[in-house]
Amino acid sequence: MATETTEAATDAAHGAAETSAGMPQLExxxxxxxxxxxxxxxxxxxxxxxxxxxxxxxxxxAERQGTITNDLSAAEELKEKAVEAEEAYNVxxxxxxxxxxxxxxxxxxxxQAELDAAAARADAEIAAKTAESExxxxxxxxxxxxAVKAVAKDTTGEILSSxxxxxxxxxxxxxxxxxxxx
Amino acid sequence: xxxxxxxxxxxxxxxHPLDQFIVKPLFGGEHVGLFTITNVTLWLALAVAAIAAxxxxxxxxxxxxxxxxxxxxxxxxxxxYKMVEDVAGKDAxxxxxxxxxxxxxxxxxxxxxxxxxxxxxTSHFAxxxxxxxxxxxxxxxxxxxxxxxxxxxxxxVSSAPMALRPxxxxxxxxxxxxxxxxxxxxxxxxxxxxxxxxxxxxxxxGLAAISPIAVLSITAIYGLEVLVAGVQAYVFTILTVxxxxxxxxPAH
Numbered sequence: 001m002a003t004e005t006t007e008a009a010t011d012a013a014h015g016a017a018e019t020s021a022g023m024p025q026l027e028x029x030x031x032x033x034x035x036x037x038x039x040x041x042x043x044x045x046x047x048x049x050x051x052x053x054x055x056x057x058x059x060x061x062a063e064r065q066g067t068i069t070n071d072l073s074a075a076e077e078l079k080e081k082a083v084e085a086e087e088a089y090n091v092x093x094x095x096x097x098x099x100x101x102x103x104x105x106x107x108x109x110x111x112q113a114e115l116d117a118a119a120a121r122a123d124a125e126i127a128a129k130t131a132e133s134e135x136x137x138x139x140x141x142x143x144x145x146x147a148v149k150a151v152a153k154d155t156t157g158e159i160l161s162s163x164x165x166x167x168x169x170x171x172x173x174x175x176x177x178x179x180x181x182x
Numbered sequence: 183x184x185x186x187x188x189x190x191x192x193x194x195x196x197x198h199p200l201d202q203f204i205v206k207p208l209f210g211g212e213h214v215g216l217f218t219i220t221n222v223t224l225w226l227a228l229a230v231a232a233i234a235a236x237x238x239x240x241x242x243x244x245x246x247x248x249x250x251x252x253x254x255x256x257x258x259x260x261x262x263y264k265m266v267e268d269v270a271g272k273d274a275x276x277x278x279x280x281x282x283x284x285x286x287x288x289x290x291x292x293x294x295x296x297x298x299x300x301x302x303x304t305s306h307f308a309x310x311x312x313x314x315x316x317x318x319x320x321x322x323x324x325x326x327x328x329x330x331x332x333x334x335x336x337x338x339v340s341s342a343p344m345a346l347r348p349x350x351x352x353x354x355x356x357x358x359x360x361x362x363x364x365x366x367x368x369x370x371x372x373x374x375x376x377x378x379x380x381x382x383x384x385x386x387x388g389l390a391a392i393s394p395i396a397v398l399s400i401t402a403i404y405g406l407e408v409l410v411a412g413v414q415a416y417v418f419t420i421l422t423v424x425x426x427x428x429x430x431x432p433a434h
Contacts, residue, residue: 024203025307025374030214034205034222034308041226045233045287050279053237056244057259064246 145180152176199381203305203374222309225301229290237286258286265420270427277426280320284313285419292373292411296404304414305374307366314366317422325429336432365421372414376407 024030153172160167207218214220240251248256262282266274288304295302303309325333337354339347380403387396 023200023374024205025305025370027205030205030220030222031308032216033214033218033220034303034306035312036216037220037223037226038303038309038312041230042283042287044230046279046283048230048234049237049283049286053241053255054259054279054282056241057237057256060241060244060246060248060252061256061260067246 149173149176149180152180197382197385199378199385202301202377202381205306221301222303222306225291225294225303228294229287229303232290232294233286258289262419266423266426269420269423270430273430274423274426277324281419281422281426284317284422285415288313288369288418289412289415292415293408295373295377296407296411302373302377305370305377307370310366310370311362313369313418314362317365317425318362321422321425321429324426325432328430329432333429333432336428340433361425365418369414369418372410376403376410379403380407 153169153176156172156176157167157169160172205214205220205222207214207220208224209219211218236251237255240249240255243249243252245252259282262285263275263278266278266281270277291302291304291309294300295304325336329335337351337358339350339354342350380400383396383399383403387393387400389396
């Protein structure tokens with residue numbers, strides 16, 4: 001500390017002398033020293049930069065540019081592939097749809113044919129049953145008319161005989177038949 | 183700084199705004215010889231170290247996706263490269279390492295000079311003068327080597343009327359030789375003035391009544407000086423590139 005103080009004091013004295021001369025920038029006695037060290041510094045910086053730093057940075061920048069270009073082209077390729085895959089998918093989808101339509105139509109036709117056959121069979125059966133029933137009804141109706149005729153003949157005969165009228169069977173029958181027809 | 187503490191004036195108000203620029207031997211003694219290690223040497227060495235740290239240590243990863251330090255180095259590289267290419271043309275690219283060296287040295291020195299207690303090497307005309315003269319001579323030599331006597335067409339304004347051309351030639355010639363002066367004093371003067379002003383306000387900070395204002399002013403001027411440090415480094419470099427363009431393509 002003590003040496004520093006004395007140094008500072010001498011510096012101050014020195015400084016006073018200097019101040020009369022002007023700015024430290026115009027202290028020409030220090031110029032050779034400054035210029036020497038400046039040149040040393042600049043040469044060192046120049047060699048550090050031009051030998052190590054600048055080639056390295058240029059390399060990194062070029063490499064990065066290359067990587068970006070590669071990545072972009074790879075992305076382009078992948079995109080093309082995706083488009084192709086989509087097209088193939090669409091084609092396959094359309095084909096499948098067509099196939100499905102065909103199968104559905106076939107199945108429909110088959111079912112329709114079966115249905116038609118069954119309906120025809122059922123119709124025939126129903127027609128047969130109807131005819132049978134009609135025959136039975138006609139028979140029954142005929143039987144009923146006969147029975148009515150017989151009962152009417154008998155009844156008429158009985159009524160006439162009870163009234164004391166003698167009538168032969170043939171005239172009664174013809175009368176009843178005429179009446180029933182009317 | 184030490185001299186301030188020992189100033190003879192009243193303790194409150196001490197102005198030695200230019201003392202920060204005094205060149206002093208670091209390891210005792212008074213005499214500043216050619217090879218003496220001085221504070222200039224120290225701060226030049228620190229500038230070299232800062233540049234090496236940024237551009238060698240910072241880029242040692244060689245990463246495709248850069249680290250923060252590597253991005254700074256790359257941005258500075260790209261910025262300067264583009265400036266040289268845009269202003270001086272493709273054929274100036276071979277001078278890019280020299281221009282980049284100049285730019286990085288001035289940038290690093292300006293910013294290092296802004297650290298408290300530091301020494302601003304670029305505030306010395308010895309330093310900026312050497313830089314400007316180196317640019318001046320290099321550019322003049324390149325001009326004559328590339329264009330021969332055709333380089334003199336730089337001073338002969340062929341688009342002007344014949345009668346005016348000799349007069350313009352004299353003006354051009356004077357302005358050409360004034361270039362290194364303006365080139366060096368612009369940088370040195372800016373840095374020196376900024377540092378001196380901060381020091382003056384620092385002196386006012388010794389008065390309790392106005393010390394808050396003084397400290398605020400220092401803060402504001404410091405912000406301005408940060409800007410000046412970058413801008414002046416850029417201005418010095420782009421002028422160098424413009425001079426280089428004149429040397430490579432002298433026709434008006």
